[in-house]
Amino acid sequence: MTSTRPSIAVFAIGCFVVSAMACRAESPAVKNCTWCHGTSAQGYTPAPRLAGQQSLYLENQLAGFRTHARDNPLSQQYMWGAVANLSAQTARDLATYFSTLPPKAAGDGDMELVATGRTIYQVGMPDANIVACVVCHGPNAEGVGQIPRLGGLAYSYLKRTLEQWGQGYHTASGPPMPNIARKLSSNQIGALASYLSFVK
């Protein structure tokens, strides 16, 4: 009898500690996101990685889903409903939390296209009026402020997003991305998406 009580106590304390850690790691609000956005928010097709994303960018996207400004088909189908009951403060807290998670690069692009994608990203294509992405998105595609980190996002997500802007879907916050994406050929989009999927 006396030998089991200490082990029950240890077991109970153990459970408490583990569940407390789980609470700290994934609150209910966070769990609502990671169902689709993957373990540690690394993304799970078609939902993009949120880990390591610029917090102001995430906040703006959540606002854009609320106002329906960001209107591509998957956003309409999943994200408009997901944020319908999200308060501004919770949105900000979630954005901050996800920005602190270490991102993993998807690395799922076409390796043969990486060199072309790198050139478009770092130098642009002046004769085709395509700007160098690096000027806004940074040398490592890390982003800043409201400008998103692109490095390591999934090939299919980057490709789909660029294509959708060319088809007339809107961003959460207006120009310039739709204007830029409209000018890209589908080969150039594939190259950019490939390059970026590998950038750590």
Place this chain on the structure above:
Amino acid sequence: MRSLLIRLRLALQIAILAVAVTGAARADDQHAASSGGVQAKLGYCKDCHGPSAQGYRGYFPIPRLAGQQTEYLENQLRAFIEHRRTNNVMFNVAHALSPSVISALAANFRSLDPPPVGGAPRQLVAEGKRIFEDGVPDANVAACAACHGPDATGKGEIPRLAGQLYPYLTKELTNWGKERGQNPAKPDTSYIMSPVAHSLTKSQVEAVAAYVSYLK
């Protein structure tokens, strides 16, 4: 008579061919004009510099072009091409611009008048105004207003500073000697600003940049 007819027919065939060829060439020129023409290039500039050329805080600060002196804009675009001013991105951009497109773009930007993007630390503005209007006599720095105008709108080759981006101004003043006047074979007027940039302290640079960044 027969040889005349043959020559006439040949002349007619050549004429038809000439019209066809120039017609095709014109279509090519139009295609080239549509990507090299002013409207297309204007959209290209605005992708980075903002829909009203007000500038943009990217990873690197992208300067305001709206309301800028045309002589200054044209000089800077030439400076990128001639490696007098070092900037890899703008070197490539400027290379793709013909002189007539450069003039048209400059005139277009001159006419734009959006409000400043703002964002500079407000508490620095008062000291910045003092430096702008009175200079820093102890450091032999003339009043900026003397050349850039009391409202910082510039004159001739001297650029407008009013409404310019705060992080762009601080970067330029701090890096002046590393970015401007870089071609020893083609010395340019950027040398005028060298002693000013050199003599201002970091906090003076930040103050005067904050002040002018809010001017309309």
